[in-house]
Amino acid sequence: MPQISIIVPIYKVEKYLRRCLDSIINQTFTDWECILIDDGSPDNSGKICDEYAEQDERFMVIHQKNQGVSVARNMGLDTAKGEWITFVDSDDWVDEKYLALLYENAKQKNADVVITGSVLTDGENILCEYVPINGWLNIPKDFTMNLQSPWGKLFRMDICKKNNFKFPLNITVQEDLYFNFLFLISTKKIYGIANTPYNYFRHKESTLYNLTKQKIFDEVHVLSLIEKKLSDINAPKEWYVNFLLERKIYVKNELLFALSKPDISEWRNCYPDLSKYAVKSQTTVKRRIIAYLTYKKLDVLVKLIFSIWRKNKH
Numbered sequence: 638m639p640q641i642s643i644i645v646p647i648y649k650v651e652k653y654l655r656r657c658l659d660s661i662i663n664q665t666f667t668d669w670e671c672i673l674i675d676d677g678s679p680d681n682s683g684k685i686c687d688e689y690a691e692q693d694e695r696f697m698v699i700h701q702k703n704q705g706v707s708v709a710r711n712m713g714l715d716t717a718k719g720e721w722i723t724f725v726d727s728d729d730w731v732d733e734k735y736l737a738l739l740y741e742n743a744k745q746k747n748a749d750v751v752i753t754g755s756v757l758t759d760g761e762n763i764l765c766e767y768v769p770i771n772g773w774l775n776i777p778k779d780f781t782m783n784l785q786s787p788w789g790k791l792f793r794m795d796i797c798k799k800n801n802f803k804f805p806l807n808i809t810v811q812e813d814l815y816f817n818f819l820f821l822i823s824t825k826k827i828y829g830i831a832n833t834p835y836n837y838f839r840h841k842e843s844t845l846y847n848l849t850k851q852k853i854f855d856e857v858h859v860l861s862l863i864e865k866k867l868s869d870i871n872a873p874k875e876w877y878v879n880f881l882l883e884r885k886i887y888v889k890n891e892l893l894f895a896l897s898k899p900d901i902s903e904w905r906n907c908y909p910d911l912s913k914y915a916v917k918s919q920t921t922v923k924r925r926i927i928a929y930l931t932y933k934k935l936d937v938l939v940k941l942i943f944s945i946w947r948k949n950k951h
Contacts, residue, residue: 639695641721641736642794643671644713646706651680653728653838658689658696661725666736671696672713677703682727707804707812710787714797722794724787732834739791742830749824751791752784754833764839769829776821777880779829784821785814789835796823805862808855815859818880819866850900853891857907860884882914889915893931894924899943901936 643661647654661671673696675683683700690696699712710724723739725731735753743751754768770779796802802820804812821827864881885908892904905912912932919925923946930939 639668639670639719641666641669641723641740641791642713642717642719643669643736644674644710644717644722644724645671645727646674646676646709646713646724647682647686647727648676648678648703648706648709649680649682650678650727651682651685653840654682654685656730657725657727658685660730660733660735662689662693663733664731664736665734666740669695669736670717670719672716673698674709674712675700676705676709677701705806705809707806707808710812710816711803714803717794720794721791722797723791726788726837728838728840729788730836730838732836735834738830738832738834742828743791743793746828747826748828749793749796749826750821751828751830753789753830753835755789755835755837756833757837757839759839766833768831768833771829771831774827774829776825776827777818780818780821780880785811785817786837787813787817788837790817792820796820805859808858810852811856811859814856815862818863822872848891848895850892850896850903853888853896856884856888856891860888882911885911886915886918890918890928893928899939901931901939904931905934 645657645661650657658671658673661669673686673690675686675698677700683698686696686698686700690698697716699716701709701712713724714722721740721743723736738753739751742748752769752774754766756766757764769784797820800819800823802816802823804816860881867881889904889907889911892907893899893901916925916928916932919928923942927939927942930942
């Protein structure tokens with residue numbers, strides 16, 4: 638039985654997949670299995686998966702009809718045989734000591750989750766870095782947006798099985814936020830490593846470049862699932878305040894500032910009790926003015942400001 642199961646969901650990534658899989662093959666830690674879930678990819682990704690499985694028996698390929706990343710990751714969880722699990726996105730890649738760094742710290746610290754840092758890259762330049770606290774993390778106090786992704790982490794498999802942690806279905810973004818948050822609040826043994834061996838690749842097909850209103854409301858749905866779960870387990874009230882309040886305001890800001898065309902009415906209707914907080918949270922004078930005018934239902938002025946703003950950008 639392998640020590641680590643690596644789960645890689647795959648869809649339309651033939652341009653980047655070999656780089657990802659080569660980085661896994663080149664790991665200095667060798668006691669792993671890698672489960673490749675071809676989620677009905679219409680390009681040559683499935684064939685590339687089969688090619689690597691023929692070359693290295695540690696790769697296992699599952700071909701399925703397209704059902705989304707949550708179904709793919711859940712299939713990986715159901716299939717995994719390792720004592721530990723980690724996720725790698727198929728357009729990303731990892732440094733050669735990635736698994737060794739995670740595993741050695743997990744064993745030495747007797748941790749249930751080990752978290753490394755990451756770099757956001759366009760393939761040529763480092764756009765930004767996330768470096769966690771070096772040492773034990775306190776969740777949810779230390780739960781930031783950078784911790785919501787499943788990659789860059791090593792999870793103890795028996796905790797997943799005991800709690801039946803899975804990714805929620807029928808949503809396109811933030812499914813990983815639900816999984817990570819539930820896992821991290823289930824244990825206090827979470828260790829951070831101030832190192833950045835995970836390379837998160839941003840390209841034009843990335844979700845970051847393709848935000849839609851539906852994706853924003855997928856996050857609203859995920860937050861409602863988290864809120865219900867916290868209520869069911871009688872979580873301390875400060876968890877709601879510190880985590881959910883921040884995320885809900887973030888969602889409101891996406892509706893007004895992140896879409897190519899802001900949705901003024903939806904901004905007011907989404908978490909209406911938090912509109913005042915959202916106005917105060919703005920980081921620039923211009924954004925605060927727009928949020929305030931939207932809150933006051935002065936839509937004509939809001940549209941005029943956005944029109945002038947966008948003309949000046951072009």
